[in-house]
Amino acid sequence: MVTSTIPTIDLSPFVTDGDEDGKKKAMEIISLACSEYGFFQVVNHGVPLSLMSRAMELSKIFFAYPTEEKLKSVPKSGAPLPAGYNDWDARKEDVFICTPGTSFNVFPSNPPEFQKVMEELFGYFIKAGQLVESIINDCLGLPPNVLKGYNHDRSEDHMQAYHYFPATGTDNIGAAEHQDANCVTFVFQDDVGGLEVRKDSEWIRVNPAKGALVVNVGDVIQVLSNNRFKSGLHRVVRTEGKSRYSFPFFYSINRDKWIEPLSQLTREIGEPAKYRGFTHRDYGVLRMRQRTNPSRPEEKFDITHYAILT
Ligand SMILES: O=C(O)CCC(=O)C(=O)O
Ligand SMILES: [Fe+2]
Numbered sequence: 001m002v003t004s005t006i007p008t009i010d011l012s013p014f015v016t017d018g019d020e021d022g023k024k025k026a027m028e029i030i031s032l033a034c035s036e037y038g039f040f041q042v043v044n045h046g047v048p049l050s051l052m053s054r055a056m057e058l059s060k061i062f063f064a065y066p067t068e069e070k071l072k073s074v075p076k077s078g079a080p081l082p083a084g085y086n087d088w089d090a091r092k093e094d095v096f097i098c099t100p101g102t103s104f105n106v107f108p109s110n111p112p113e114f115q116k117v118m119e120e121l122f123g124y125f126i127k128a129g130q131l132v133e134s135i136i137n138d139c140l141g142l143p144p145n146v147l148k149g150y151n152h153d154r155s156e157d158h159m160q161a162y163h164y165f166p167a168t169g170t171d172n173i174g175a176a177e178h179q180d181a182n183c184v185t186f187v188f189q190d191d192v193g194g195l196e197v198r199k200d201s202e203w204i205r206v207n208p209a210k211g212a213l214v215v216n217v218g219d220v221i222q223v224l225s226n227n228r229f230k231s232g233l234h235r236v237v238r239t240e241g242k243s244r245y246s247f248p249f250f251y252s253i254n255r256d257k258w259i260e261p262l263s264q265l266t267r268e269i270g271e272p273a274k275y276r277g278f279t280h281r282d283y284g285v286l287r288m289r290q291r292t293n294p295s296r297p298e299e300k301f302d303i304t305h306y307a308i309l310t
Helices: 012-017 020-036 049-063 067-071 112-139 146-150 219-224 280-292
Strands: 008-010 039-043 093-098 158-164 173-178 184-189 195-199 202-205 213-217 234-237 244-251
Touching (some): 020 039, 049 112, 112 184, 112 213
Parallel strands (some): 008 039
Antiparallel strands (some): 039 213, 093 158
């Protein structure tokens, strides 16, 4: 039974008014949310609500184009098509991937304003990502700007627009349970809901709240923090009779970056590291291999692959 939901935090002390007491209180809740759920929601986050609403409207127009139109798609600048793209009707969702410079010019009929709004949002999400990263830095008790110095390259960040199809009665999973491999993910969703997070063997609904952003910690932060902060296990459940629209933004890290528990949270305080190091590229390759060729789907590939068993 669903009994609770994740906390919502007002980020205005960090974004506008600089109120120190407000910052302290917000950090206490964020620390608790990151260690218990790996999930929270934020309001007054600095991403303009008007831009979020416009993106939502445009995505509904965009995804309403007929399949034949979608099949005429051409990727811009030779970028690879998303997996499963040609098998459009077998999919559970439509997806539009946006990375400025290499954005998918997915449909010939792609409304140019949608692309523009996505790219504008992208810029705001980078700022939100940097803010939340610095808050996480301080919540972990690290010296100022450790995470910022560690993760200064923004080339892997990307944003997606999703259209989940209504549930069919026999199949209601939109996104199977998983943890995100990046640092921090931001999602804004419409009012249909369906995003759920796992906590103590229960699925908790992430209730849609207008203008709020869902924030979830990904595997990179879980490893760097040596398990102090949790990469939230989540899924998307589809609703019968209703499409769902959402926009995840993945605040990520350079592929060549070496990821291992930070010395400040291990050696320097006499705690053993709970993960061996790896490059984010290698982790990505292994995850993708599992996704495209799941020889043993029952053996889910995730960050525990690098865990040091004690
Ligand atoms: O659509 C959502 O709300 C979340 C999607 C998600 O979990 C993902 O793309 O990693
Ligand atoms: Fe996810």
